[in-house]
Amino acid sequence: MKAAIPFIWETHGVHVGTGKDHVKHGIDDIRAAVERAIEQGFPSLSFVIHSPRLTSFRYQSERDTEVKFIRGDAAFFNYAETMEALKHRYARRIRLRYGIELEWMGPELGLQWNRSKLFQAYGLDFVIGSVHFSYQGIPYDGSQEDTDRLIELRGGLEAFWAGYLDEMIEMIDTSWEMIHVVGHLDLPKLYAPMPEQMKDVEHSAHFLARRMRTLLEMIGDLNLALDVNLSGLRKGCGLYPDLELLKRARQLHIPIAIGSDSHRIEEIGRDYEQGITMAREAGYRHYVTFSRGITEKRPLSEENDGHFRILNLGVEILKLRFEPRYRQKTPHFSFGGSFRSLLPLFDDSVSLGVYNALRVRRDDRSITLSDDSAEARDGIAVDGGLICLYSHHTDTPGTLSILFNTLASEAINVETTQLYSLFDGSATAFLSVSGAEDRIRQAVDFVMGTASDRFFSIEIDSRIELPPLKAAPAYLLEVDGVSLPIPISGHMVITLHNNRPGILLILLSALASRGVNIMDLQLGSRGERGFAVLGIEGDERSVAAVLTELGPQFYEATQIVLPALDIEESSPLSRG
Ligand SMILES: [Zn+2]
Numbered sequence: 001m002k003a004a005i006p007f008i009w010e011t012h013g014v015h016v017g018t019g020k021d022h023v024k025h026g027i028d029d030i031r032a033a034v035e036r037a038i039e040q041g042f043p044s045l046s047f048v049i050h051s052p053r054l055t056s057f058r059y060q061s062e063r064d065t066e067v068k069f070i071r072g073d074a075a076f077f078n079y080a081e082t083m084e085a086l087k088h089r090y091a092r093r094i095r096l097r098y099g100i101e102l103e104w105m106g107p108e109l110g111l112q113w114n115r116s117k118l119f120q121a122y123g124l125d126f127v128i129g130s131v132h133f134s135y136q137g138i139p140y141d142g143s144q145e146d147t148d149r150l151i152e153l154r155g156g157l158e159a160f161w162a163g164y165l166d167e168m169i170e171m172i173d174t175s176w177e178m179i180h181v182v183g184h185l186d187l188p189k190l191y192a193p194m195p196e197q198m199k200d201v202e203h204s205a206h207f208l209a210r211r212m213r214t215l216l217e218m219i220g221d222l223n224l225a226l227d228v229n230l231s232g233l234r235k236g237c238g239l240y241p242d243l244e245l246l247k248r249a250r251q252l253h254i255p256i257a258i259g260s261d262s263h264r265i266e267e268i269g270r271d272y273e274q275g276i277t278m279a280r281e282a283g284y285r286h287y288v289t290f291s292r293g294i295t296e297k298r299p300l301s302e303e304n305d306g307h308f309r310i311l312n313l314g315v316e317i318l319k320l321r322f323e324p325r326y327r328q329k330t331p332h333f334s335f336g337g338s339f340r341s342l343l344p345l346f347d348d349s350v351s352l353g354v355y356n357a358l359r360v361r362r363d364d365r366s367i368t369l370s371d372d373s374a375e376a377r378d379g380i381a382v383d384g385g386l387i388c389l390y391s392h393h394t395d396t397p398g399t400l401s402i403l404f405n406t407l408a409s410e411a412i413n414v415e416t417t418q419l420y421s422l423f424d425g426s427a428t429a430f431l432s433v434s435g436a437e438d439r440i441r442q443a444v445d446f447v448m449g450t451a452s453d454r455f456f457s458i459e460i461d462s463r464i465e466l467p468p469l470k471a472a473p474a475y476l477l478e479v480d481g482v483s484l485p486i487p488i489s490g491h492m493v494i495t496l497h498n499n500r501p502g503i504l505l506i507l508l509s510a511l512a513s514r515g516v517n518i519m520d521l522q523l524g525s526r527g528e529r530g531f532a533v534l535g536i537e538g539d540e541r542s543v544a545a546v547l548t549e550l551g552p553q554f555y556e557a558t559q560i561v562l563p564a565l566d567i568e569e570s571s572p573l574s575r576g
């Protein structure tokens with residue numbers, strides 16, 4: 001067994017205090033929490049805020065102090081903004097994540113209330129769905145007295161648990177589209193013993209075991225993650241969920257998200273090792289975290305750490321290619337070469353043989369990545385019958401579109417392109433084109449004659465040595481199985497379009513019109529479909545706006561923005 005890692009990228013992490021309009025809850029000095037995490041060498045810290053509750057769902061302390069807007073209306077309203085500012089402030093030092101713990105308050109007003117509250121937390125990384133209150137408004141994690149009262153009201157311990165499980169099932173049934181993680185599965189065990197039959201999901205026919213099975217199967221089928229919540233360890237009731245339930249979750253392929261559910265600075269990072277040990281004992285080898293609702297996978301031991309980083313880049317790129325509502329679907333994986341060590345860690349993954357790459361796929365889309373630039377170079381092939389152009393020009397917005405524009409004017413189609421910024425103000429491009437050779441020469445002469453301020457040289461040949469791909473933490477090798485070798489960078493665009501002359505020109509002109517500079521470009525095609533992958537530098541919103549206006553010849557235009565730290569953490573190589 002490999003040594004356990006001492007750090008966990010949390011999901012259900014540090015609860016933030018929420019200003020003046022609530023009872024004290026969580027940490028008010030969030031900067032102190034971040035500084036503490038940096039001090040401890042953590043690469044990440046995750047914040048959570050409770051969604052506001054209706055006044056009929058209150059803890060005793062809140063009733064005693066007559067607090068009405070529990071967890072702070074104003075504080076909740078400003079949460080996303082506060083967190084974004086914090087993310088920015090610490091962008092180079094630590095990866096901050098934030099989400100909300102959505103409070104289940106029944107399927108009526110409570111559900112509509114929750115829907116409305118989600119709009120106030122736009123941009124968050126994850127939503128945890130939790131049941132803290134019975135429908136009568138009595139909390140499960142309030143006090144021994146509360147719990148005893150609820151047990152009595154329901155007519156016994158088994159009925160008490162049955163009621164809780166029903167509420168969990170109803171919460172998931174009605175809220176699954178709003179949430180990513182199911183919070184502390186067996187929370188009421190804090191003050192009430194858990195009947196043994198309820199844990200014996202493997203054998204028992206007891207109604208509590210049956211309900212627990214249903215609950216776990218729903219979580220699995222709806223593709224939600226389970227909160228492995230370490231707070232139970234320090235509260236003395238054991239990990240949420242119980243190890244037997246965690247084993248069942250593993251059988252059902254339910255991903256786990258781990259968190260300390262901290263409410264004080266001292267609790268940050270506590271009990272990680274025990275949590276990891278228990279997750280491994282249940283059969284888990286990786287866990288998940290969330291970035292803007294997109295699942296990332298992380299290993300429970302140090303092995304394969306680098307490979308997981310590349311895997312996450314692949315997952316993120318693939319999911320961004322889907323509409324947001326489809327992003328929760330689980331992708332499938334294929335692993336080859338050195339990545340084959342991931343095969344036993346992922347159910348249903350298949351081998352790519354000696355091909356040193358990993359593929360993330362779902363439905364008709366796939367992304368193939370590698371950390372191996374030689375593998376990327378292998379994908380560069382120029383078919384016979386094509387003519388090659390090798391251009392050296394200024395690295396400025398619009399330059400490339402001049403060349404493409406002129407080629408299009410002579411009815412010449414660009415089949416493949418490789419572009420390299422030389423980081424000295426100039427760039428080179430290698431193009432393979434199809435068309436009559438004399439017209440290609442005319443196009444080149446025209447460019448050299450009219451734009452000599454931008455073009456230093458354009459050579460026409462079919463035997464030109466390719467420059468090496470520039471050093472990068474990872475390389476994109478293929479999109480949907482089409483070879484498109486290009487270094488991964490922090491800002492990229494992928495398009496699928498009709499593979500006709502001039503179509504690409506629309507994209508290049510559109511980007512040039514917004515001052516977007518193209519750093520890398522790779523083109524490919526399969527039949528009628530053209531593919532373009534671009535590494536760019538430009539304003540994110542301008543790019544988003546322009547990509548919606550490309551017209552019906554473009555079947556897909558996806559902008560990919562990867563946070564700088566995600567790229568950097570993949571490799572010691574710096575990006576200039
Ligand atoms: Zn909670």
Ligand SMILES: [Zn+2]
Pocket residue numbers: 012015048101261
């Ligand atoms: Zn919590």
